[in-house]
Amino acid sequence: MSIDWVTVLAQIANFLVLVWLLKRFLYKPILNGIDSREAEIAEQMGEAARIQQKAEAVEADFVAKKQQLLVDQAALADRVRQEAEQQRNALLAEARETLEQERLDSQAHLARERERFTTELYKASAETLYQLAGRALHDLADERLEEHIARHVVSQLAPLSEELAAAAGNAEEAVATTHAPLPEGARREVKVALEPLVPGIPLRFTTDDSQSPGLVLRIGSIQLDWTVDSYTDELVGLLEERLASGESGRVHDHGG
16 A cells, blocks of 8 residues: 655645644634633732731731720729729818817817806806805905905005006006995095005096906006905815816726
């Protein structure tokens, strides 16, 4: 069997032409399309990667902000708690101070009331003693208590000579005031006792029914009291000292 080389060569040529045509008009557009599609896919994947990175960044920022918000909320809650506790402590301290001040004020008020009551009681007792003493003197000695006080003043003037002389320098007169009018004899005794101490100063006697029984002597700027009030004040002072010493003794006894 013989080979028809012309036919073989023609078929080879046809095949090569077909390959060239396929490559030229079929494979190359397909390859170009595949390449462009791959490039588009690669670009889309890159864009997707960028979007994913952006989303991850946004998510990370959100998580960070959320954590910071939680931290800020915790700090705010702690600060509010501390401020509330400080305010509570301040209010409690203020309330304690108020209660303590009220307690001290109450104690001071009670002490003042007790002192006032005690003073009034002492004065009432002294007034009663004065009335009883005056009645006793009137009944037994036929002499009123005011006369007795006036005669007592006579014995008390000499030690006050310097004070009386100093006061007499600017005085025009001396005034002796009593609750009730003094008998002439008592007035004369007071005048005789006062004249050598303040020579040249006239002595005038006057009465004041609002004044406590006794005698008040005024010369210039000086005033000397010998009244029931003065004796009562002295009596109150003595009784208070005695009372205080008695209370101290009782406290000492309890402590022992």
